[in-house]
Amino acid sequence: MRIARITRNAEAKDSDPIDLNLITPLINKYQGKKGAIIPLLQGCQEIYGFLPRPAMEKIAKDCAINLSDMFGVATFYAQFRLNPVGKHIVKVCHGTACHVQNANAITEALEESLGIADGETTEDRLFTLESVACLGCCSLAPVMMIGDETYGKLTGNQAVRIVKNIRIAEKQSN
Amino acid sequence: MENTKVIVGLGSCGIAAGANKVYDKIAALKQADNLSFELKKTSCVGMCYREPLVEIQDDTGTYLYGEVDEDKIIEIIEKHINQHDPVKDFIVHTDLFKTIDNEYVDNQVKIALRNCGYIDPENIAEYEANHGYGAMFKIRDEKITQEQVIQNVLDSGLRGRGGGGFPTGMKWKFAYNSKSDEKYIICNADEGDPGAFMDRSLLEGDPHAVLEGMTIGAYAIGAHQGVIYCRAEYPLAIKRLQIAIDQAREKGYLGKNACGIEGFNFDMYIKEGAGAFVCGEETALMASIEGKRGMPRKRPPFPAVSGLWKKPTNINNVETWANIPWILLHGPEAYAQYGTEKSKGTKVFALAGKIKRSGLVEVPMGMTIRDVIFKLGGGIKDNKKFKAVQLGGPSGGCVPEYLADTIIDYDSVNATGAIMGSGGMVVMDESTCMVDVAKFFLDFTRKESCGKCTFCRIGTKRMLEILERITEGKGEEGDIERLEELAHQIKDSSLCGLGQTAPNPVLTTIKYFRHEYEAHIRDKKCPALVCKKLITYEVNPEKCTGCTVCAKNCPTNAISGERKEIHLIDKELCIQCGMCYTKCKFEAIKLS
Numbered sequence: 140m141r142i143a144r145i146t147r148n149a150e151a152k153d154s155d156p157i158d159l160n161l162i163t164p165l166i167n168k169y170q171g172k173k174g175a176i177i178p179l180l181q182g183c184q185e186i187y188g189f190l191p192r193p194a195m196e197k198i199a200k201d202c203a204i205n206l207s208d209m210f211g212v213a214t215f216y217a218q219f220r221l222n223p224v225g226k227h228i229v230k231v232c233h234g235t236a237c238h239v240q241n242a243n244a245i246t247e248a249l250e251e252s253l254g255i256a257d258g259e260t261t262e263d264r265l266f267t268l269e270s271v272a273c274l275g276c277c278s279l280a281p282v283m284m285i286g287d288e289t290y291g292k293l294t295g296n297q298a299v300r301i302v303k304n305i306r307i308a309e310k311q312s313n
Numbered sequence: 314m315e316n317t318k319v320i321v322g323l324g325s326c327g328i329a330a331g332a333n334k335v336y337d338k339i340a341a342l343k344q345a346d347n348l349s350f351e352l353k354k355t356s357c358v359g360m361c362y363r364e365p366l367v368e369i370q371d372d373t374g375t376y377l378y379g380e381v382d383e384d385k386i387i388e389i390i391e392k393h394i395n396q397h398d399p400v401k402d403f404i405v406h407t408d409l410f411k412t413i414d415n416e417y418v419d420n421q422v423k424i425a426l427r428n429c430g431y432i433d434p435e436n437i438a439e440y441e442a443n444h445g446y447g448a449m450f451k452i453r454d455e456k457i458t459q460e461q462v463i464q465n466v467l468d469s470g471l472r473g474r475g476g477g478g479f480p481t482g483m484k485w486k487f488a489y490n491s492k493s494d495e496k497y498i499i500c501n502a503d504e505g506d507p508g509a510f511m512d513r514s515l516l517e518g519d520p521h522a523v524l525e526g527m528t529i530g531a532y533a534i535g536a537h538q539g540v541i542y543c544r545a546e547y548p549l550a551i552k553r554l555q556i557a558i559d560q561a562r563e564k565g566y567l568g569k570n571a572c573g574i575e576g577f578n579f580d581m582y583i584k585e586g587a588g589a590f591v592c593g594e595e596t597a598l599m600a601s602i603e604g605k606r607g608m609p610r611k612r613p614p615f616p617a618v619s620g621l622w623k624k625p626t627n628i629n630n631v632e633t634w635a636n637i638p639w640i641l642l643h644g645p646e647a648y649a650q651y652g653t654e655k656s657k658g659t660k661v662f663a664l665a666g667k668i669k670r671s672g673l674v675e676v677p678m679g680m681t682i683r684d685v686i687f688k689l690g691g692g693i694k695d696n697k698k699f700k701a702v703q704l705g706g707p708s709g710g711c712v713p714e715y716l717a718d719t720i721i722d723y724d725s726v727n728a729t730g731a732i733m734g735s736g737g738m739v740v741m742d743e744s745t746c747m748v749d750v751a752k753f754f755l756d757f758t759r760k761e762s763c764g765k766c767t768f769c770r771i772g773t774k775r776m777l778e779i780l781e782r783i784t785e786g787k788g789e790e791g792d793i794e795r796l797e798e799l800a801h802q803i804k805d806s807s808l809c810g811l812g813q814t815a816p817n818p819v820l821t822t823i824k825y826f827r828h829e830y831e832a833h834i835r836d837k838k839c840p841a842l843v844c845k846k847l848i849t850y851e852v853n854p855e856k857c858t859g860c861t862v863c864a865k866n867c868p869t870n871a872i873s874g875e876r877k878e879i880h881l882i883d884k885e886l887c888i889q890c891g892m893c894y895t896k897c898k899f900e901a902i903k904l905s
Contacts, residue, residue: 173622174604177587181545208605215606215763216587218545235508235703235739236665238753244895272590272757273507275547276326277665277739278361278672287548289329295895 159197161186166201176204176212180219189220225260225267227305230284231298234273237281245281246270248295249302265309266302317350317394322366322430324357324517325549326510330364331382338383339367342390350394356518356553358430359421359673360414363405366430369393379405379414417670417689422651424659425474425635426675429518434553437560440521448641449528449572462533463489466637468645470657475501475593475630476705476734477810478656478723484627487617488534491625496536498527498581499621499628501598502543502550505590506706507757509737511661512631514673516543516550519635520557524581526634528571529641531579534627539581542598545588554583590707590761594809595620595628597763608763609809630735632661652678656722666703666739667694676721683717686740697742701825705734707754707761708814710821711747730821732814746843747826748833752780754818758811769812772803776819784844788834793823842904845889849905854879856901863893863902 165182169175179202183194190213199206213219231246246257249268253261260267276282279291283298290301321327321336339352358366363379367386370376376399378389385403392398399407405414423429432439440446452462467482488496500523504512516523527539543551558581561567571579584602591597592607599621601607620626636658640648649657656678662685665671669691676685682702686692693699701711710731712719719725726733741750759773776799779792800816807813823830832838839847852863852872859877864870871887874880882893894902 174602176604177585177601178604181585181587211606212604215608216589218587233507235706235737235753236671238507239666239739239741239745239750248895271546272505273509273546275504275510275513276329276361277508277510277663278326278364279329280665282329289325291326291329 157187157191157193159193162194162197166198170202175202176209177216179204180209180213184219189223192221223260223264225264226309227265227285228267228269229302230269230271230274232272232274232276232280232282232284233270234275234277234280236277237273240280242281244295245283245293245298248299252299252302265306317369317371318353319350319390319394320353320355320368320370322356322358322364322368323354324430324514325547326361327357327364327366328549332365334383335365335367335381335386338386339390342387348390348394354433354435355430356434357514357673359426359514359675360405360417360670361672362670363414363672366405369399371397373397374407374409376404376409377406378403414670417672417674417691420680420684420689421675422659422677423675424639424648424651425515425522425632425661426518426673427639428522429514429673432519434518434520435556437521437557437564440519444638444642445521446525446566446572446638448638449525449532449566449574451642452529452532453572453574459489459533459535462529462641465641465645466533469640469648470645470652470655471633471636471640471648472656472723473629474632474636474660474735476708476732478733481629481633484617484629485530485533487615488536488625488627491618493625495538495622495624496534497621497624497626498531498534498536498539498579499595499598499602499626500527500539500541500634501593501595501628501630502541502547503586503593503598504544504547504631504735505593505761506708506735506737508665508703508706508739509663509735511663511673511736513547513550514663515631515635515661516547517553520550520554521561522635522638523554523631524557524561524567526629526637527581528566528579529637530627530629530634532571532574532577534625536627537578537580539579540602540621541581541583542586542592542602543583545585551583551585558583589763590757591763591809591811594811597809598628599626606763608765609811611808632736653720653722653725655724660721660733660736662736662738664690664738664740667697667742667745668692668740669694678722679720681718681720682712682738685721685738686717690740693740693742697744699740700743700745701741701747703731703739703741703750703818704737705732705814705817706737707758708732708810708817709734709737710817711741711750711825712821713825716825730817730824732817744841744843746784746839746841747822747829748780748784748839749841749843751819751822752777752784755780755815758815762811762815766807766809766812768803768806769808769815772799773812773815775799776803776816780819783830783833784839785846786833786837786844788830788837790834792834793827793830797823845891848889848891849884850882850887850889850891850893851903851905852880852882853901853903856899858899858901860898862896862898866892866896868892 282291367378367381463485471481472478589607592601594609597607597609616626661675755777762769764770857879864872871883
């Protein structure tokens with residue numbers, strides 16, 4: 140569900156080399172099946188974290204799908220990303236329940252702390268900040284989700300602290 | 314102690330509140346002390362405001378413990394299990410004595426949610442033990458015909474729970490009457506309405522009920538294939554659905570001669586949605602299953618005639634499907650005993666927002682909105698003043714306090730300008746700005762518009778621009794009328810439900826809260842103190858300690874004052890960013 144799409148970074152690293160062999164099993168699975176574009180794109184994004192153009196071209200060629208059709212589907216649905224994203228995607232819920240309990244304050248606090256705008260990725264590619272519509276945990280509003288972990292009943296300060304702790308943990312593991 | 318069961322609620326919100334940690338702790342305690350009770354998992358009980366929840370069933374009765382954490386559970390296990398002395402302070406519900414949450418539980422009638430929070434959703438045997446697949450066996454054993462099944466559903470008066478409210482039996486009849494070698498059954502689980510989580514809880518809590526409902530539907534219309542279209546944002550629901558499908562297949566409830574009915578071949582699979590609100594519209598949903606952009610098309614032909622892959626198709630939403638097995642098993646009269654003349658049965662609502670007890674409730678149709686909010690929901694948080702309730706999400710509207718005695722049925726709710734919708738009920742208090750709420754929903758529909766119809770694509774954008782201006786203090790005389798005009802044009806000229814209903818939040822807020830719009834436009838004031846550009850910030854001299862935090866954080870250096878002296882905000886320099894308000898630890902920044 141989209142509220143704000145992940146915006147295109149000025150210098151998207153299209154040139155980052157990717158291993159196209161990774162998607163061969165995926166192509167074998169869906170080759171010749173009808174209605175396969177969405178699962179193909181979902182599978183591709185699962186592998187690379189986003190939809191790299193060379194991968195889309197390979198899928199189009201091997202599965203005999205028009206690249207334009209794939210692009211049309213990829214840009215229609217909120218789930219698909221055409222650019223690389225950070226290691227951790229910080230999803231701030233902006234559903235109705237969160238909105239009336241000031242989800243904007245969470246996003247603003249994170250924007251300030253991370254130094255990026257909604258939809259952008261930090262320079263170290265650690266965090267991408269994203270607004271989403273409803274994570275379905277309305278009773279815990281306002282809510283954010285990082286990875287599989289959901290954090291509820293937040294304030295701006297708490298959200299910032301959670302993200303800072305993840306950054307510290309990342310530094311220590313390096 | 315052998316008969317004692319300890320059951321932990323592991324729905325999405327329970328897990329978010331820490332239920333997994335509690336479960337692990339219980340497992341560790343059980344192992345460490347070699348305790349012999351049975352530790353089990355279930356899903357959402359609906360009392361989301363008390364998560365994590367742990368239920369203990371023993372020889373004396375059933376006890377539900379709320380807001381359990383790793384420390385509390387040690388005490389509960391020690392006292393309740395080892396000393397047979399229930400910890401009354403933590404019990405939120407029991408049949409044995411009155412507790413704080415009795416009203417929440419006792420005013421509900423659970424049909425769709427009959428098993429949610431009671432059975433382990435990942436274990437088919439528990440569903441079977443609660444009459445699971447019993448409706449299908451009844452059809453098989455009593456040789457109930459397709460027509461009779463449809464007649465049962467017609468007689469029950471069940472109407473589509475996704476929001477449309479179209480009689481389910483009629484829909485089935487149309488699909489049944491379409492002759493084709495292939496037909497499809499679809500479950501719409503693309504719950505995109507922000508602020509609603511009924512379908513998620515149902516799928517997580519009782520996936521087999523949905524599967525059985527779909528199987529009954531497939532039998533009735535003669536379908537061979539089922540598809541569950543579920544939001545990808547609900548990973549736990551998808552996981553449990555897949556487990557359920559695999560188990561049902563293994564048991565022979567799906568597949569060739571499904572449920573032992575000769576010649577009835579039916580199977581199903583899950584299709585993950587990719588995040589587009591418009592895919593809740595049935596023709597868009599089918600386009601999405603076919604792998605295309607999820608854009609609605611013109612009807613007719615209706616899906617019952619030409620749907621998925623151009624074959625006759627019947628689509629119902631999760632809650633509708635979950636009701637079906639119960640209706641077949643207990644008879645249409647049993648279902649129709651609840652509700653009003655034109656809206657039978659029960660409805661599940663997701664209570665959220667500024668309400669004390671937010672969670673999932675199932676109530677008989679005909680209850681008043683006020684009863685749901687005050688009797689079940691416990692009233693407004695922090696005892697603030699109840700202002701309005703939003704029903705139906707982006708397609709619905711705000712019902713003001715003075716209409717709260719409206720009863721819940723399709724026609725009564727429609728009469729207020731809101732819609733029943735899928736069951737989102739977001740409660741708003743005096744600190745909610747209705748113009749801001751209208752802007753919020755319009756921003757949502759504007760982004761979710763698929764772009765096919767001009768009025769929906771551009772009209773919503775123009776309306777949003779006007780609302781943005783109003784909330785920024787740049788509103789002009791005539792803006793309200795301009796909004797109304799655009800709203801009616803969008804309603805009249807859009808192809809699908811998304812566009813036709815998108816202006817509802819604006820129209821209802823104008824209808825019931827026109828004075829708030831006027832305050833924004835004429836007086837440049839936001840009465841609820843929400844719209845930032847219309848708020849002025851002041852230092853409350855009684856509370857200011859002179860800690861200088863606000864001054865340090867002010868991006869325009871609009872705050873002056875020495876350490877330990879009362880600070881002052883220069884209104885000329887202030888850009889209403891609200892930073893001082895957020896940073897002040899002493900609540901010394903006043904809004905007006």
